[in-house]
Amino acid sequence: MPWRTTGVNEQRMQFVIRAQGRREGLARLCREFGISRPTGYLWLRRYEQTRTLTAVREQSRRPQRSPRRTAADTEQQVLALRQQTGWGAKKLRILLQEQVAVQLPVRTIHRILARHDRIARPEPGVGAAPGRFERSEPNQLWQMDSKAKYTVADGECHALAIVDDHSRYLLGLHALSALVIEQAHPCLVATFRSYGLPQAMLMDHGSLWWSSTNGWGLTSLSIRLIEQDIALLYGRVRHPQTQGKVERLNGTVGSELRYHGVPRSMRERPAALAAMRERYNQQRPHEALGMQRPAQRYRRSARGYQEQPREWEYPQGSVVRRLDGNGMLSEAGRRWFVCEALAGHRVCVERFDEKLLVSYRDMYIREIDPVRGKTQALVAPRVALAIEDGAKLPCVKDVLATGVKHVVALDTLARPSDLFSAASKPAAGGFLSRHALTLARLFIESRAICETHPGSHSQTIPNPQKKIS
Numbered sequence: 464m465p466w467r468t469t470g471v472n473e474q475r476m477q478f479v480i481r482a483q484g485r486r487e488g489l490a491r492l493c494r495e496f497g498i499s500r501p502t503g504y505l506w507l508r509r510y511e512q513t514r515t516l517t518a519v520r521e522q523s524r525r526p527q528r529s530p531r532r533t534a535a536d537t538e539q540q541v542l543a544l545r546q547q548t549g550w551g552a553k554k555l556r557i558l559l560q561e562q563v564a565v566q567l568p569v570r571t572i573h574r575i576l577a578r579h580d581r582i583a584r585p586e587p588g589v590g591a592a593p594g595r596f597e598r599s600e601p602n603q604l605w606q607m608d609s610k611a612k613y614t615v616a617d618g619e620c621h622a623l624a625i626v627d628d629h630s631r632y633l634l635g636l637h638a639l640s641a642l643v644i645e646q647a648h649p650c651l652v653a654t655f656r657s658y659g660l661p662q663a664m665l666m667d668h669g670s671l672w673w674s675s676t677n678g679w680g681l682t683s684l685s686i687r688l689i690e691q692d693i694a695l696l697y698g699r700v701r702h703p704q705t706q707g708k709v710e711r712l713n714g715t716v717g718s719e720l721r722y723h724g725v726p727r728s729m730r731e732r733p734a735a736l737a738a739m740r741e742r743y744n745q746q747r748p749h750e751a752l753g754m755q756r757p758a759q760r761y762r763r764s765a766r767g768y769q770e771q772p773r774e775w776e777y778p779q780g781s782v783v784r785r786l787d788g789n790g791m792l793s794e795a796g797r798r799w800f801v802c803e804a805l806a807g808h809r810v811c812v813e814r815f816d817e818k819l820l821v822s823y824r825d826m827y828i829r830e831i832d833p834v835r836g837k838t839q840a841l842v843a844p845r846v847a848l849a850i851e852d853g854a855k856l857p858c859v860k861d862v863l864a865t866g867v868k869h870v871v872a873l874d875t876l877a878r879p880s881d882l883f884s885a886a887s888k889p890a891a892g893g894f895l896s897r898h899a900l901t902l903a904r905l906f907i908e909s910r911a912i913c914e915t916h917p918g919s920h921s922q923t924i925p926n927p928q929k930k931i932s
Contacts, residue, residue, distance in 0.1 A: 473843055475519040478503065479510045483816055514816075516830060517839065533575060537565060541575045552576065595707075597629060602764035604628040604696075605661040606709035609642055609669055610716060616728050622716060622736065623650055626709050628665070630760035631749050633712065634658050636740045638732035644684045647671050651684075652768065655691070659764025663694035665706055673697060674804060678842035679826055681804040689824070690772040715743065774809060775824050782812045794819060794831070799838050801829045811845075 478496050481487055482503065493503045509518045544550075544558050552572035559565040559572075576582045598604045610622040621642045625635040634657075637650040666672050672688070672695070673680040685695055698705030719739045720726075726735045744761075748754040777783050786792055790803040792812070801810065801821050805828070813820045819831040822845045830841040 472520045475506055476516050476843065479506055479516065479519055480815060482507055483510070514818075514832060514835060515837075515839065516841065533567070533571060537567070538575050538579075540565060541567070541572055542579055542581065545576060545581050599629065601627050601629045601632070601761050602659065602661045602766075604663045604665055605634065606665045606706050607672075608667060608706055608709040608713060609639075609647075609671065610713045612642075613725070615726065615732070618729055620726075620729055620732050622713075623647055624709055624712055624716065625651075625654055626712050627661075627757075627761055628708060630757050631708060631712075631752060632757040632761035633740050633743050636716070636736045638729065638736055640729055642669075642671065644671055644682065648684055648687065651688075655768035660691055660693060660766040660768060661764060662766075663696055664688065665696040665698065667698050667703070667706055668700055677802050677804065677828065678840040679802075679828060681802060681828075683804050683806075686804050686808070691769055692766075692772075712743075719743070777809075777811045782814075783809050784812050785809050792819075792821065792829075792831070795833055797833070799829075799831045799833075801831075801838075 474496060478492060478498075482489060482492055489503055490500060493500050496503075506519045510516065512518070540559065540563055541555060544555050544562075548554070548558070550558075552569045555572050556567060556569050559567055573582070605625055605627055607623070607625045610624060613620040613622075618640055621639040623635065623637040623639055624633070626633050635650060635654040637647075639646045639650070668680070670682075672682055672685045674682045680697065688695060703710045716736075716739060719742070720735065723735075723739070726732045744758045745756060747756065749757060752760060784792060786801055786805050786808055787798070788806050790801050790806040791798040792801050792810070793799075794812075799819075802823070805823055808823065810828075811822045813822070817832070817834050819829075819833070820827060820841065821829040821831065825845045827841045827843045827845055829838060831838045
C-alpha cells in the first residue's frame, strides 16, 4: 500500500470538511484518520469557534504565564550592559555581579539576549553544505539569479543570469536597467525560444519571482513560468549555497569584466556580457566538469516554448470564475481580494460551510468568509482537501498523475531520515514539503533535488508514519 502524501494540517482540514456535513459518523471518521474521538471533537470545536480552516493547524504550546521568568528590571539591566559592551553571556555575568550585585546563570543571561534578538541566531545548516547536488541531464534544472547592480555613467545595470545545473552552460546573461518584471520577462522568453524549456527552475527569494504578499509567493513572472509547466524551486532565505552554481557564476562574471574592462555605459553592457558568455561556454575549462567546457555537455531541450499556453482545465462541474484586473473576485455584490499576481486569470471557487475556497490550478490560495466579511490566505495543495463526501486521501501515484509540479520551496536542511517515497523507491514517489514560516504543504516531483543528493539543501520532509495528534 503506497504512503499517504498529505501532511498533518491537510488531514485535519479534510477531517473538518467531511465531519462538518454530518453525513458520516464521527467515530468512523476518527478511526479512518487514526485519531481519538476527543481529538476529533477538539478540531471541530476549534473550527466552530473561529469559522476558519486555518484554526485547525498546529498551535503554539508556549505557556501563557511563566511565573519563574526573570524580572523585567533585571532583564533591562542585562540588555543595558549588552548595549554598552556588546559582550556575551559569560562576560555579562561577571559585570552583573560586580556592578549591580545580580546573580544570574550564564544560560539565563543568554536566553534573555536571545529573547530580545540581541544574538545573531545561526540558521539550521548554515555553513558548508553536507553534500552537492547535480542533475543527471541538461535542462532538468536551471538556476536563475540577478547580480548586484553596477553603476554606470548613464544609470544602473543589473545582470540577469540563467545557468543549466548539469552542464553549467550559461544560457542567458542579460543587462537590465531596472530589476522589474517588464524587462526580465522578454529576456526569459528569448532564452526559452533559443534553448527550449527546463523541467524546473531554482531561484532565491528575489522580488522578480517571489512576493511576500501571498502565501505561495506568486508574482506575475512566476505565474508565466507555471503556465509553461515549469516547476519552481526556491532556496532558503539568506542561504546562497543552495543556488551555488549561479552564485559562483556571478563571481566569475565580475572577475571577467574587471579583467577585460568594465563597460562604462549601458550601451556597452550587452556586447560585453555576450563576449563574456561566449568565453565562459566555449573557451573556459570548468573544474567541476573535469576541465570540460560547458558547451561540451549541454544540448537543447526537447520541450519548446509555448507562445500561447492553453488554459488550465479544472475538473468537470467546477465553478470557474475570472478575477478582475486587481486580482479581486466579485461575489454577492462585493469584491474580495484573492491574489494580485492572478489578475485576469481563471480560478476555481468551491463552497464550504458558507465560505468560498478559491484555488488556482492545484493550489488553494484564498479562503473567503462573506458572512463575517473576512478573507485570508489558504496555502494547501488542492488535491489534499477532498470536499466530496467519502473521498479518500490520494496516494502517490494519484498525486503524480494530477501534474502538481508548480511551486516548491527548498527551505530547510534535509537529512536522509527526513525523506520518504513510495515503496521505498525515491525515484517513484512524490515528496511533501514544509515551509518554515509561511508555506504550508507543497508537493515535490519525483525527481526533485533531494532525489539526486539526499544531503542537499531542500525541504524538510515529514515522517509519513507519524500519527495525527
